[in-house]
Amino acid sequence: MARNDVLVSADWAETNLTAPGLVFVEVDEDTSAYDKGHLPGAIKLDWKTDLQDPVRRDFVNKEQFEALLSAKGISNDDTVVLYGGNNNWFAAYAFWYFTLYGHTSVKLIDGGRKKWELDSRTLSDETVTRPATTYVAQDQDLSIRAFRDEVVASIGEKNLVDVRSPEEFAGTILGPAHLPQEHAQKGGHVPSAINIPWSKAANDDGTFKSDDELAALYGAAGLDTSKPTIAYCRIGERSSHSWFVLSQLLGQADVKNYDGSWVEYGSLVGVPIEVDAK
Amino acid sequence: MTSCGAPDQSLPAVVAAGATLIEGTISQAGSPVSGAYVRLHDATGEFTAEVVSSPEGSFRFYAAPGAWELRALSPKGYTRGEITAAVGVNRAELVLS
Numbered sequence: 001m002a003r004n005d006v007l008v009s010a011d012w013a014e015t016n017l018t019a020p021g022l023v024f025v026e027v028d029e030d031t032s033a034y035d036k037g038h039l040p041g042a043i044k045l046d047w048k049t050d051l052q053d054p055v056r057r058d059f060v061n062k063e064q065f066e067a068l069l070s071a072k073g074i075s076n077d078d079t080v081v082l083y084g085g086n087n088n089w090f091a092a093y094a095f096w097y098f099t100l101y102g103h104t105s106v107k108l109i110d111g112g113r114k115k116w117e118l119d120s121r122t123l124s125d126e127t128v129t130r131p132a133t134t135y136v137a138q139d140q141d142l143s144i145r146a147f148r149d150e151v152v153a154s155i156g157e158k159n160l161v162d163v164r165s166p167e168e169f170a171g172t173i174l175g176p177a178h179l180p181q182e183h184a185q186k187g188g189h190v191p192s193a194i195n196i197p198w199s200k201a202a203n204d205d206g207t208f209k210s211d212d213e214l215a216a217l218y219g220a221a222g223l224d225t226s227k228p229t230i231a232y233c234r235i236g237e238r239s240s241h242s243w244f245v246l247s248q249l250l251g252q253a254d255v256k257n258y259d260g261s262w263v264e265y266g267s268l269v270g271v272p273i274e275v276d277a278k
Numbered sequence: 279m280t281s282c283g284a285p286d287q288s289l290p291a292v293v294a295a296g297a298t299l300i301e302g303t304i305s306q307a308g309s310p311v312s313g314a315y316v317r318l319h320d321a322t323g324e325f326t327a328e329v330v331s332s333p334e335g336s337f338r339f340y341a342a343p344g345a346w347e348l349r350a351l352s353p354k355g356y357t358r359g360e361i362t363a364a365v366g367v368n369r370a371e372l373v374l375s
Contacts, residue, residue: 033330085330086328087328114315114351117313117353118315118351118352118353119353120353165320165324165325165326165327166320166322166324167320167326167342172342173340173341173342175340176326176327177318177326177327177339177340177341177342178318178327178328178329178338178339178340197324197325199324199325200325204317204349204351205351
């Protein structure tokens with residue numbers, strides 16, 4: 001997997017907005033951004049209502065994902081081009097999610113919605129509908145998804161990469177600083193985890209740093225490239241961003257995203273937690 | 279479960295006891311700047327959070343006491359500022375040049 005296979009520039013996207021076989025998809029937690037203006041022709045996916053089970057904490061199942069993509073007008077042979085707000089957190093999450101269900105061709109727009117806006121490129125508020133399809137998903141590829149038991153068993157064994165901010169890693173705060181503090185029961189991090197905030201992989205405009213910069217970043221932080229890796233954050237979306245960097249841009253083998261992340265781990269009874277001395 | 283999305287920056291804040299808020303507005307030539315990307319960095323320059331300013335130019339972070347840096351990117355320009363926050367509500371005003 002090479003950068004050019006999975007990452008496209010805003011220029012490329014603008015040039016290819018109407019190209020056949022491409023479906024542009026904006027993915028956000030807050031779809032009001034899409035409703036106010038989106039890439040011309042792009043459809044939207046709601047991180048929560050479309051991709052999460054409405055009752056349990058889990059993803060929609062294979063049949064629900066098939067129904068969703070069929071209704072949205074996405075075919076198995078379409079190339080899905082993802083972008084979104086929050087520095088592509090949710091778009092990277094969707095990239096991982098589409099990969100989990102076996103979609104063949106997925107790309108991410110470098111810099112996402114932010115770069116597009118900062119470039120003052122065209123946004124459209126037109127309603128976009130596509131003819132329905134009959135989408136067939138694969139069973140979840142669990143080689144890229146980690147669950148809590150594997151995380152506990154990986155302490156001191158695999159690379160555990162905590163991609164949250166240093167304050168969250170230390171246990172000083174429980175969630176990102178733009179949200180109220182209302183999350184896991186306990187603060188801190190999984191013992192033996194290294195802290196490589198997702199933001200270090202991105203430039204201020206939301207684009208990814210170069211492969212050389214990224215390799216240097218993870219190397220300096222102590223990532224052992226000979227070992228499997230599990231990335232986590234608070235709810236699994238920022239760690240999708242880092243999963244994308246490690247597995248898709250840097251070609252690291254055996255990288256999983258722990259989507260349960262700190263909201264689950266920090267509320268488990270009996271598991272070990274480390275906090276940084278203040 | 280609240281996600282890491284983009285909370286509405288226009289709504290009044292609910293300030294829990296002991297919480298530390300950093301909030302303010304971003305403007306240019308006296309007019310509020312909406313849609314600016316306002317970033318909170320810690321005292322070492324480490325990125326901590328980012329929000330998009332409201333139609334009134336408002337932004338808000340739930341942080342911790344200490345020194346912070348604010349940076350704002352917009353198609354209209356760039357600016358930065360510093361603030362030392364204490365428990366309670368801390369105001370920060372950003373002006374795009």
